[in-house]
Amino acid sequence: MAYEIFARKWRPQVFQDVLGQEHVTRTLLNAIASERLHHAYLFSGARGVGKTSVARILARAINCRHRENGNPCNKCKSCMDISNGSAMDVQEIDGASNRGIDEIRELRENIRHMPSSGRYRVYIIDEVHMLTLPAFNALLKTLEEPPPHVKFIFATTEPHKVPITILSRCQRYDFKRIPQSRLVEQLEKITAEEKIEISRQGLALIAREADGGMRDAVSLLDQVISFSGTKIANENIADILGIIDSELVFRAADAIIEGRSGECIEIVNSIYHFGYDIKEFYKALMDHYRNLLISLVAPDKNLLEATEETLKELQAQAKRAGIEKLQQSLNILIIKEEAFRFTSHSRLVLETIMIKLSRLGELLSVGDLLLRLEEMEQRIGKGAAPNFHEHKKGEPVISEPETVWEREAVEPAGPAGSTSGTGAGWEGLLSYVSASNKGMYAVLKDCRFMEIKEKTLEIEQANLPFAKKYLADAENIEKLNSLLKEYFKRDIRIAISLPQEPEKVRAPEPVVKEADVPKSVKEVLSVFKGELKDI
Secondary structure (H helix, E strand, O other): OOOOOHHHHOOOOOHHHOOOOHHHHHHHHHHHHOOOOOOEEEEEOOOOOOHHHHHHHHHHHHHOOOOEOOEOOOOOHHHHHHHHOOOOOEEEEEOOOOOOHHHHHHHHHHOOOOOOOOOOEEEEEEOHHHOOHHHHHHHHHHHHOOOOOEEEEEEEOOHHHOOHHHHOOOEEEEOOOOOHHHHHHHHHHHHHHHOOEOOHHHHHHHHHHHOOOHHHHHHHHHHHHHHHOOEOOHHHHHHHHOOOOHHHHHHHHHHHHOOOHHHHHHHHHHHHHHOOOHHHHHHHHHHHHHHHHHHHHOOOHHHHOOOHHHHHHHHHHHHHHOHHHHHHHHHHHHHHOOHHHHOOOHHHHHHHHHHHHHOHHHOOOHHHHHHHHHHHHHHHHOOOOOOOOOOOOOOOOOOOOOOOOOOOOOOOOOOOOOEOOOHHHHHHHHHHHHHHOHHHHHHHOOOEEEEEOOOEEEEEOOOOHHHHHHHOOHHHHHHHHHHHHHHHOOOOEEEEEOOOOOOOOOOOOOOOOHHHOOHHHHHHHHHHOOOOOOO
């Protein structure tokens, strides 16, 4: 007997066999039981999640005369013919190779004929998004008013490429990626039935590589069995599938977190000589840092698709790094991913990135930078130059008297008078604005305080382009007025005056020394009462 590959041998035969798509199979079972069948269905989702399998089960079920709770019996002639691909009433069409208008016209001619043996003629079009626009247009009329004996089932991995006019005429079902835990359970069932010895960790490696597709998981298992036989070691799985060993990724993350730059270079060297794809390792490192961050923020093994043991290892490593460093590292990994797309020196790029990540602890965080900037502003405001160096040991530390600014108590002015403000009130207002709006504070601190009247606070605008643009915005002025009202506890508005242009100083006229003037010129000047400006 010829060998049958696992992907065909373990293909679902009834709706209950379909893994992870209960929201689809239950709806279809209810529709079959109540005879509420639509004329066109669209199944969308990633590869290998069960779209074509469900389409075939549905085709058998609606043509089976001995259905069992909505499922096909898989024993009658109709079910057997459809399973073997010899049924005249069920046709599977590849949308990629039959994508033109001529093929659709031929299909339109064929659907006029009544079914030869079953109840319905079923057309399953796989990768329907590959049809051309004229082909879709030719299909529109048929989908709008189909013959009662015809059912269409479309399958696609890219539903956004299907015209909206087609989508609106179909019942759409979105197939989900199958969780890793359920893939492992199904693979355990298959290996037990096939008498294959393999660890659960090895099955988890295969399930992770399948990326949510049952067909891919079964095909990978078949490939590993062909390489290793009935006894499969985890090392063989990593070798045959080219999977990056998780222990190597954990080791790389440890070296980065502990700041061991030399070990980072050694790990990259190992990856290169083992023959691993450096870009695949980079992707695995990004996924690992994502898992580290989630293990701190939302430690749920379902979100991480990890075992209890792996989750504990992730949490322990993440706590050593800290959430701030993990965020910074992940941001760098995301930004630098672009560097891998066009480079021919992926090893060099990876070494550079890992060294940078391992030295993150030596860099100042954003919070530290802000604290230092605020300290500099305070020192400059007190007239002292910022000092970044600590005092030498043994030298006396001279503490400067600290000026405390208090809010000015502004009394309401009389009808014809005004209250002149002081610098203390202005400084207090600046402090209040700084706590609420850093951008506004950056503009106001360069402005000149004039005076406070009954309902206005007058300032002179700084002669800076940014300040002019900021204070010309009505929305910014409204925000400033709101802050003034909160600070002074009464309705007071800002009044802005433009800076006065400095008076132009006339250049001094050159003075001509009398000794340098010839005698003849002096005589002319004396006659005409003139004055010599320049020679």
